[in-house]
Amino acid sequence: MSCTEETDDHWSYYNPSKWHEHFPDASGTSQSPIDIKFHETVAQQFPPFEFSPDHQREINFTLTNNGHQVAVTLSKDSENLNQTDLSFTGGGLTGKFNFVNFHLHWGRTDRHGSEHEINGHTFPAEGHFVYKDLETQQTAVLAFFFYVVRSENEENSEWKKYTHIASLLTNIGDTMNCALNLSHLMQIEKRRFFRYMGSLTTPPCTEGIIWTVFLDPIGITEESLNLLRNNVMRRTYRPVQPINDRIIHRNYGH
Ligand SMILES: [Zn+2]
Secondary structure (H helix, E strand, O other): OOOHHHHOOOOOOHHHHHHHHHHHHOOOOOOOOOOOOOHHOOOOOOOEEEEEEHHOOOOEEEEEEEOEEEEEEOOOOOOOHHHHEEEEEEEEEEEEEEEEEEEEEEEEOOOOOOOOOOOEEOOOEEEEHHHHEEOOOOOOEEEEEEEEEOOOHOOOOHHHHHHHOOOOOOOOOOEEEEEEHHHHHOOOOOOOOEEEEEEEEOOOEEEEEEEEEEEEEEEEEEEHHHHHHOOOOOOOOOOOOOOOOOOOOOOOOO
């Protein structure tokens, strides 16, 4: 096991129930992730997401082992491209949301790994794409589940790149660049999603985050997941939190 599970910023995935001792927001009433129960969701019509054209091409990103996950940000040498070139509007959100980072959550085995659950069902991994409205400072996260596929042919090739590069970043602070296509990573043609208000799933667990959790999972191989488990971190997910009185909307089944 690498040394990346020891950090000095007062939290780890071994004691999520203690996060609130250093980060009081973690004991709030609108925390993420949650277990989304179909029969408790409310159908609502949402306008489509409109992603900026630069989502459709390969762009240079920097992968960083930050001690808790391998986060991907726009590379500084990305051909004069900046945050505002990677944005989206629509999807029922007000304003223009700019790309901040994306990362993956996973577990020790295929039985765990996703942060959100659907009817109590967990997935082996969950990808988060974090966007921010730079005017209002509102954060929106687009979340995607994964399922294990048998062959590399069925695997999402962009995530395969991510897992292979990430598996080389065995120490905290390690970075490496990689060209990736955001629309392929997100498979944004996928349409069915849930919408609710929650929090960051890592400390400080700030609330007021707009979550969009896409239902149809993305294919990844066990080999790719094992690369992460064996070389980077064993597990990187927070358990589900109480829904309390929140309403979860869905954009299908009207
Ligand atoms: Zn996340």
